[in-house]
Amino acid sequence: xxxxxxxVLLLGxxxxxxxxxxxxxxxxxxxxVAVDTPKGKAAxxxxxxxxxxxxxxxxVEVYPNSQLxxxxxxxxxxxxxxVQMLAPSLAKFGPLxxxxxxxxxxxxxxxxxxxxxxxxxxxxxxxxxxxxxSKGLYGLAFWDNGFKSFSxxxxxxxxxxxxxxxxxxxxxxxxxxxIRALGGLPQVMAFSEVYQALQTGVxxxxxxxxxxxxxQKMHEVQSHMSVTDHGYLGYAVLVNKKFxxxxxxxxxxxxxxxxxxxxxFANKIxxxxxxxxxxxxxxxxxxxxxxxxxxxxxxxxxxxxPVHQKMESRIGADLxxxxxxxxxxxxxxx
Ligand code: LMR
Numbered sequence: 001x002x003x004x005x006x007x008v009l010l011l012g013x014x015x016x017x018x019x020x021x022x023x024x025x026x027x028x029x030x031x032x033v034a035v036d037t038p039k040g041k042a043a044x045x046x047x048x049x050x051x052x053x054x055x056x057x058x059x060v061e062v063y064p065n066s067q068l069x070x071x072x073x074x075x076x077x078x079x080x081x082x083v084q085m086l087a088p089s090l091a092k093f094g095p096l097x098x099x100x101x102x103x104x105x106x107x108x109x110x111x112x113x114x115x116x117x118x119x120x121x122x123x124x125x126x127x128x129x130x131x132x133x134s135k136g137l138y139g140l141a142f143w144d145n146g147f148k149s150f151s152x153x154x155x156x157x158x159x160x161x162x163x164x165x166x167x168x169x170x171x172x173x174x175x176x177x178x179i180r181a182l183g184g185l186p187q188v189m190a191f192s193e194v195y196q197a198l199q200t201g202v203x204x205x206x207x208x209x210x211x212x213x214x215x216q217k218m219h220e221v222q223s224h225m226s227v228t229d230h231g232y233l234g235y236a237v238l239v240n241k242k243f244x245x246x247x248x249x250x251x252x253x254x255x256x257x258x259x260x261x262x263x264x265f266a267n268k269i270x271x272x273x274x275x276x277x278x279x280x281x282x283x284x285x286x287x288x289x290x291x292x293x294x295x296x297x298x299x300x301x302x303x304x305x306p307v308h309q310k311m312e313s314r315i316g317a318d319l320x321x322x323x324x325x326x327x328x329x330x331x332x333x334x
Contacts, residue, residue: 025058025251027239029085030074032066032191034215038145038273039087039235040064042266050258054251060085066192071171079136084243087143087235091170098131103315103323105174107230107304113144113271115327116232120144124322129236138241140256141263144270145209147229149278151222151287152205157296159183159303168194168206173314175207177307178231191216198222209233211270214277219287226290227278228297230304237263301334 029047033039047060063069069077075096077083093101103109110116119125120142129139150156152165163183169175171188179186187203191212197203199221206218212233213219237259244252282289292300308320308331323329 024056025054025247027058027060027085028063028068028083029060029087030063030068030077030083031087032069032071032074033064033212035064037211037215038266038270039143040215041269041273042143042262043087045265046258046262049261050255053254053258057251058255066190070190070192072190078238078240081240081243083240085237085239087237089145089170090142090234090236091172091175093132093236094173095171096132096135098135099173099314100128100131100316100319101236102172102174102311103319104232104234105172105178106308106311106315106320107178108301109308109320109323109329110232110327111329113267115329116144116234117267118326119323120234122326124319124326132236132238133241136241137238138244140237140239140259143235143237143263143266145211145233145235146270146274148207148209148231148233149213149225149227149229150205150207151213151218151225153223155224155288155290156205156226156228157290157292158299162205165204166202168197168203174307174311175231177310178304181303181307194218195221207231209274210277210281211273214281219281219284222287224288224290225281226292228292228300230300298334305331305334 027050029043031039031043035041035044043062043064047062050058050060068074068083071088071092072095074083074086075088075092078086090101090104093099125142132139155161159182165184166187167179167184168189169179169186176186176188189197189203194206195216195218198206198218205222208218213225219225247255278289281287312320
């Protein structure tokens with residue numbers, strides 16, 4: 001076993017802190033965002049419902065804010081069984097070897113949550129979740145966050161404004177191509193390091209939905225933000241498959257029901273949370289918010305939609321086409 005993997009495993013064990021009563025099942029649920037976000041709140045909601053439904057047989061311990069693991073480590077920890085549950089962003093499945101999830105990163109592929117849900121809540125979503133099983137994982141659900149904006153220390157109106165900017169992205173090849181299409185320099189970095197990287201100028205800008213920007217205080221170290229809604233950010237809730245399969249059938253059934261309820265909750269609050277965060281950023285007066293004009297939006301879309309075709313061989317042309325069919329997206333019509 002690699003030393004880093006061993007450390008990940010040991011860290012998980014020492015930090016668990018739980019003294020188990022006989023027969024008690026503990027689910028350690030690690031994530032990287034603040035409690036006060038769509039994912040943070042949905043994780044707490046799942047904990048409450050799961051514990052109620054299993055009448056004390058299951059204890060869910062939620063570790064928010066990269067407290068336990070950062071992006072890459074948390075996937076390793078889940079595979080090793082040091083944690084039992086995660087909800088990584090769909091842009092972080094490439095390193096796991098499941099590149100198809102990067103389809104969600106394609107710029108402008110979804111115009112709104114309704115279009116997105118046709119995919120995540122339908123057969124395409126189900127077949128995507130199945131793909132993690134060969135990695136020792138089991139996919140339970142998709143949880144929404146929202147549509148991303150760009151931020152930097154200058155106005156980002158037209159594609160030319162991004163030229164030469166170092167932009168922090170998640171570990172997705174599609175996002176790398178997205179930034180290159182704008183003439184920027186993509187920098188993959190763990191979420192927990194973004195605030196400091198923006199503050200110290202290691203990167204010039206970034207992208208995320210408002211809820212992530214606001215709760216990490218990114219707006220305090222970025223003078224400008226453009227509401228571009230150019231791409232989607234959401235999550236797949238995963239469990240360690242061995243752990244899941246080892247659960248008594250009645251417990252698994254209750255946890256499944258709890259997950260269904262948590263998913264309804266997550267997807268209900270996501271938009272409200274992001275609208276609220278955008279409002280809070282506006283109110284803070286710390287960053288100038290720009291709403292793209294129609295012309296600016298068309299120019300950005302024109303620059304970014306060619307990323308779809310470029311990434312076909314990585315993601316699969318058929319998968320991309322099947323999503324176009326669900327949503328009605330036409331790459332030739334901007
Ligand atoms: C990011 O790394 O920007 C996001 O994926 C964080 C998250 O989990 O929402």
